[in-house]
Amino acid sequence: MSANTPETRSNRKLLIGGLLVVLISINGILIYMNYQKKEKTEEQAEIINVKNSELENQIKVYEALKADFERQSQELSAMGLENDSLESQIATITADLEELRGFRKRSYSLADQRRFRDRASAFEKQLQEKDQEIARLKQDNEVLFTENTDLKTTQTRLSDSLTTMRSTNEELSQQVRVASKLEAHGLNVNIINQRGKEKEDDDNEFRAKRVDKLRIDFTLAKNDVAKKEPKTVYMRMIEPDGAALYNLSTGSGTFQVDGEDMYYTAKRDFVFDNTQQALSFTYDKNAEYKKGQHTVELYADGFLIGKATFVLK
The missing domain is CATH 2.60.40.2560 (Immunoglobulin-like)
Incomplete structure (x- = not known):
């Protein structure tokens, strides 16, 4: 009967209370760890989404660059000009596009992102410079076309004048020939x-x-x-x-x-x-x-x- 003394009961209460505190602490720790894990998973998912979005945007940028370089090549061809450097750039961009699309099945790192952004910036600069060059060529062609048109008009007028002169000379020659007829x-x-x-x-x-x-x-x-x-x-x-x-x-x-x-x-x-x-x-x-x-x-x-x-x- 002595084991159920007030002191013993007090110690038991303390022990139970300690256990409860420990259990609550452990549960809190588990809850916190689960929260952290969930947050980390969500963060990783967000990072993956951002990377995927960045990848798709980069693919669109390269597709637009390729279309613009092909447009420039067609404009030069329409003017009767050839540009091997443009064909080389189009081939390079096509290879980059294939590599970018391959990242849909594997990791697209920050280093890859920086590399392709830098290359896209360089391509965009080349594109702008080539557009300016093409604009100058078109303007020069328009000037040449106008000059050629004026020259052809002048040549046509001269040809008409020469034809008229020849006709007049032939008529005069015939008149002289008739007038010089002997009798x-x-x-x-x-x-x-x-x-x-x-x-x-x-x-x-x-x-x-x-x-x-x-x-x-x-x-x-x-x-x-x-x-x-x-x-x-x-x-x-x-x-x-x-x-x-x-x-x-x-x-x-x-x-x-x-x-x-x-x-x-x-x-x-x-x-x-x-x-x-x-x-x-x-x-x-x-x-x-x-x-x-x-x-x-x-x-x-x-x-x-x-x-x-x-x-x-």
């Missing part, structure tokens, strides 16, 4: 018989059997426009059937009138001196002449300068 006046046809005697007829009618040779006389009219220079007169003797007498052995050949070849019977070279020169042809067919109307045509410088007819009976 054969007094064209007369006589016959020379086998005895060498010459006979003329006011009606230009002769007996065919008496004709041995033909003599065609004419005088060149004055022309102050025509050049004083060597020239050639072509004589065409057209028989009653409409064909021109042509015999290579007697000096016949071809010449051109308005770009077309024509046969001539004989030709005569002379020097035009604008003195109303008297010229003549003596033609020997070396064969019997056909009966009927004959036509004599004279040409010089591509023009018909005289014409006459005679009849052989």
Whole structure:
């Protein structure tokens, strides 16, 4: 009975109270530790969220940088320019993007964050410098385009003026050519018989059997426009059937009138001196002449300068 003394009961109470205090303390410590653990877990989760957000933002920055560098490359290509450094930068950014996207499956450290931010800043500076360079190139191209347009306009005007001048010169040349056309006046046809005697007829009618040779006389009219220079007169003797007498052995050949070849019977070279020169042809067919109307045509410088007819009976 002595064990249940007031002193013993007091000690028991003290012991129970101490145990309660210890239990409460331990519980408090456990509660605090759980709180700290939870707080640390939340802090770590927040850090992970921040890192993930930073990673995604950095990926977006690099995607935008790549798009801008590709835009610059296209603008240079549109101006007909090439830039290997831009292609190299695009390749580098593409490699960085692949590395950044790989951090979605592994740790993205603060050192990595700083490294990619610094590289992005360098790329952005290069991008701005290149944009300024492209702006200057565009301005220079606009100036060149304006100058080229003005030059083409001037060239077109000059070309039009030259075309007009050529047309005018051609017209003037043609007018001078026409004005310098020679004229054969007094064209007369006589016959020379086998005895060498010459006979003329006011009606230009002769007996065919008496004709041995033909003599065609004419005088060149004055022309102050025509050049004083060597020239050639072509004589065409057209028989009653409409064909021109042509015999290579007697000096016949071809010449051109308005770009077309024509046969001539004989030709005569002379020097035009604008003195109303008297010229003549003596033609020997070396064969019997056909009966009927004959036509004599004279040409010089591509023009018909005289014409006459005679009849052989």
